[in-house]
Amino acid sequence: MSAPPKNPESAGVGAPTRARIAERTLRTDRWWLAPLLTVLGLSVFVVYASVRSWVRTAYFVEDYHYLTPFYSPCLSDSCVPGSSDFGTPIGELPMIIPLGFLVLPFLLGFRLTCYYYRKAYYRSVWFSPPACAVAEPHRTYTGETRLPLIVQNAHRYFFYVALVVSLINTYDAIRAFHGADGGFGIGLGTLIMVCNVILLWAYTVSCHSCRHVTGGRLTHFSKHPIRYRLWTWVSTLNTRHMQLAWTTLATLIVTDFYVMLVASGTISDLRLIN
Numbered sequence: 001m002s003a004p005p006k007n008p009e010s011a012g013v014g015a016p017t018r019a020r021i022a023e024r025t026l027r028t029d030r031w032w033l034a035p036l037l038t039v040l041g042l043s044v045f046v047v048y049a050s051v052r053s054w055v056r057t058a059y060f061v062e063d064y065h066y067l068t069p070f071y072s073p074c075l076s077d078s079c080v081p082g083s084s085d086f087g088t089p090i091g092e093l094p095m096i097i098p099l100g101f102l103v104l105p106f107l108l109g110f111r112l113t114c115y116y117y118r119k120a121y122y123r124s125v126w127f128s129p130p131a132c133a134v135a136e137p138h139r140t141y142t143g144e145t146r147l148p149l150i151v152q153n154a155h156r157y158f159f160y161v162a163l164v165v166s167l168i169n170t171y172d173a174i175r176a177f178h179g180a181d182g183g184f185g186i187g188l189g190t191l192i193m194v195c196n197v198i199l200l201w202a203y204t205v206s207c208h209s210c211r212h213v214t215g216g217r218l219t220h221f222s223k224h225p226i227r228y229r230l231w232t233w234v235s236t237l238n239t240r241h242m243q244l245a246w247t248t249l250a251t252l253i254v255t256d257f258y259v260m261l262v263a264s265g266t267i268s269d270l271r272l273i274n
């Protein structure tokens, strides 16, 4: 967390030691392409997830027990029969509230405060700065020490909730090994859900907070060999955190889209067993 400079006007590109350059940047390459693609990718996900979360249609395939992650856990009386394995402690919900409302704020909170996504949208949405060697348009910088950005420090708490959500998604993937006759079965939907949950775990475990949980505040790794081993694994995964962040956005959409197609009767599930 960076503290704001005492005199913001003299910081950043205005600092006395910086060269006085009138142009916003001297770069001649397509430096704007990466921030543009980032903002497009994030917008596609936000729009898709929002629409799907509110429509309340085609989110559950009863025959094979496919439940889209955007509606899991489904805890309301408004959920379609069979989709509420964890009960319905919440009564009917008005249409304005998504059925996955218990999990959506935490999922969004986890992603929005993620160190990688922060970098991505600070650059692509807030232009702070948009690219290396490109001056940002803002004259002041207040850092993450006051509202609203101080909320970013809640990321470590969202991490624990994300672990619970990953467990629920794992349960859903196991339930998807379900045949039409009620016994064991595997379909393309099962494989998609399993793939999605494995990648979600990889994204969650590669979190910087997880790295701190496993190896932080230790003076001597040699005295904590198990935590050191865990920290080493998490650190290896952590180097792929950006790729996992994007891949899991894609797998969430693919999983939901496939469940939607099967649940709406647009396609039949490709069955491998039963």
Ligand code: FES
Binding pocket: 110, 113, 114, 115, 116, 117, 155, 159, 203, 204, 206, 207, 208, 209, 241
């Ligand atoms: Fe990205 Fe924690 S840093 S999920």
